[in-house]
Amino acid sequence: DGGITQSPKYLFRKEGQNVTLSCEQNLNHDAMYWYRQDPGQGLRLIYYSQIVNDFQKGDIAEGYSVSREKKESFPLTVTSAQKNPTAFYLCASSLNTGGRNEKLFFGSGTQLSVL
Amino acid sequence: AQKITQTQPGMFVQEKEAVTLDCTYDTSDQSYGLFWYKQPSSGEMIFLIYQGSYDEQNATEGRYSLNFQKARKSANLVISASQLGDSAMYFCAMSRYGGSQGNLIFGKGTKLSVKP
Numbered sequence: 001d002g003g004i005t006q007s008p009k010y011l012f013r014k015e016g017q018n019v020t021l022s023c024e025q026n027l028n029h030d031a032m033y034w035y036r037q038d039p040g041q042g043l044r045l046i047y048y049s050q051i052v053n054d055f056q057k058g059d060i061a062e063g064y065s066v067s068r069e070k071k072e073s074f075p076l077t078v079t080s081a082q083k084n085p086t087a088f089y090l091c092a093s094s095l096n097t098g099g100r101n102e103k104l105f106f107g108s109g110t111q112l113s114v115l
Numbered sequence: 116a117q118k119i120t121q122t123q124p125g126m127f128v129q130e131k132e133a134v135t136l137d138c139t140y141d142t143s144d145q146s147y148g149l150f151w152y153k154q155p156s157s158g159e160m161i162f163l164i165y166q167g168s169y170d171e172q173n174a175t176e177g178r179y180s181l182n183f184q185k186a187r188k189s190a191n192l193v194i195s196a197s198q199l200g201d202s203a204m205y206f207c208a209m210s211r212y213g214g215s216q217g218n219l220i221f222g223k224g225t226k227l228s229v230k231p
Contacts, residue, residue: 033218042119042206042221043160058218090160100148100167100210104219106160 002027006091006107012115013078013085021076021110023091031096032074033104036060037088046089049074050096078112086114117142119207119222126227128197135182136192136225138207144168148210149190150219151181155203163205166190194227202229 004025013019025032031050035043045058049068063082068074074093078085088111092104118141128134140149151163166174166181174181182191194201204226208219 035221040124040223042223043208043219044221045218048218088158090158092160100146101165102148102210103150103162103165104160105162106152109158111158 004091004093004105004107006089006110008110009108011110011112013112014115016080018077018079019085019112021078021089021091021112023074023076023107024072025074025091025093025105025107026072027093027105028071029093029095029105030071031094032068033092033094034058034064034066034074034076035090035092037090037109043090046076085112087112117144117209117211117220119209119220121207121222121225123225124223126225128194128201128227128229130199130229130231131196133193133195134197134227136194136205136207136227138190138192138222140188140190140207140209142188142209149181149183150208150210151179151190151192152206152208152221153201153203154206154224160206164192197229199229199231202227 007022033048034046047066049055065077090109091107120139147168149166153161164176164179166183178195180193204224206224207222211218
């Protein structure tokens, strides 16, 4: 079945440590996204990529980095510069048709906590 | 700036009854899309329904319908015949002006609880 796989489901970070969240899709979608969700808050965009080897900052990119070396994969690294990384992270993808009805397909998320 | 507002942090509904979840939006764009997503306790976001700003008819998808009032900038979700499995967080979202069209702005969500 086609879909988006995020791993791990739970992740713990120590002080000063970088951690990487994995996102893989087999939907053949061109665009991929990373959102952050805090309790009682909506989703906020961290980074997005419309094509391989290209990505754009979202609203809260500071302290995060991404790469897009393959169409299927869009890993997110939470660096030590991100001082409040505890949150639920959702990866999404879309066809990137350019239409306003472009809907996002989401993974099941990764909960990141600080030790 | 574009913004989505969901004023109901939590809602209760009796099983088999209808419920309306409120969403208002702010944008200066003439062409935009509005979406509703459901997030069960498992965490995954599930697409429910879409309404385009130029669509003359309100969108419907099974038990979901969107009450779109453009002049009031509201896009309320109506769930008919509520089921226990409808208990979840519900998010209203809008396509962002410019850039990737899949780049959405989300509201803070409404937690719906369906009582048996």
